[in-house]
Amino acid sequence: MTDAHHHPHYNPDPHAHPGLHVIAVFEAAKGLLALMAASGLEILGPAPLQRWLHELINRFQLDPGHGAIAWLTQAINPDGVHTAAAVVLAYGLLRMLEAWGLWRVKAWASWLGCISAAIYLPLDVYALFHHPGWLSSIVLVVNLIVVAVLARDLANRRY
Template identity: 80%
Template sequence: MTEAAHYNPDPHAHPGLHVIAIFEAAKGLLALFAASGLELLGPAPLLRWVHDLMVRFQLDPNQGALAWLSNTINPDSVHLAAAAVFAYGLLRMLEAWGLWRAKAWASWLGCISAAIYLPLDVYAMFRHPGWVSTAVLVINLIVVAVLARDLFKRRH
């Protein structure tokens, strides 16, 4: 018998779990690719990009956030950033696997991690009103609602 034949999802699980799982897997893969890119490219392209931004926007290379970033980018900081992005990617992939298999812990993880972004989404909507910030907020609200509903149905 194949593993698929042994798969018996929770009948109370929300059908949207698979959609969210695919979305989380895509985010995870993007993060893993980004971490790999950071490791392969190193600090030189990042420094060039920051310098190009400073020139384009005529910013002082000795003051401001981009100046601080320029002084912070080095091989060690790039390795640390790549490790953090890699860990994030693995977490998203683990969540995707758990949601695909209708695991309650994955619904908890997804619900909490999506809910953490809601205040930032609301802030972004007021700071930068438009369809993009509205869409991001609505999508996150839907994800939280679907996962919360899944958890609620499992309890009752």
Template identity: 85%
Template sequence: MTDAQHYNPDPHAHPGLHVIAIFEAAKGLLALLAASGLELLGPAPLLRWLHELIARFQLDPNEGALAWLNKVINPDGVHLAAAVVLAYGLLRMLEASGLWRAKAWASWLGCISAAIYLPLDLYAVYHHPGWTSWAVLAVNLIVVAVLARDLLKRRQ
């Protein structure tokens, strides 16, 4: 038997699962590339870019996020950031694989992980209104709706 003959998706699964799977796989791939980039570059170029940013825009390096970044961009901090981004990328790839095969657990994972971002999306729309904030909110709402509908259809 070929792989195509083994593929037996849930007939109740929502047809948008493949679209969401591709989107999640793209996010996962970008995260894996970012984690690799962090490990390959290390802290030196990141610190140089941070100092160039501070100089170019005449920012105070001793205040807020810039002071924090200046302190945490070190070998241990870069390794930790790369590990977190790697874990995120692997989780997105796992979710994409499950959604492509119309697995219920993947719909649960995707629905919950997209819903977690909704309060942040609403905050962004309120404090930084613009087409980007609205687009991100709309995409996350669509993902939550499609995955929730898929889960509800499976229960019937």
């Protein structure tokens, strides 16, 4: 589906879509953090990152047995460090690509962002019920806002 198949009243001017720009900046920040983490895995090796991850778990009272934290805890070891770096690098590049597309108001970027944020919603709800707290709440609300803004953008393009 191209951007040409949109409602005649849909404004393709990027300045008319501040919501998309906010999400683009947010996604670019996530991408940048992932690229930095991938570099850190390769440059520093697993030991300092393991220490930092344990400090993060303790400070925010995260559950080391579930979700991304559990995956990171297992992946940051001498054997899996290159695999973990490659996965984090791929995630970072995908987020940067999505951010670029959203900044340029591309339909494919809205689809990518909407689907990828929606995939996390059941996990966010699960996390909130099992580990209630401000962090779980913020993550859920942010992902709901991202899905709502991008779904609205896609609906405006089609109708």
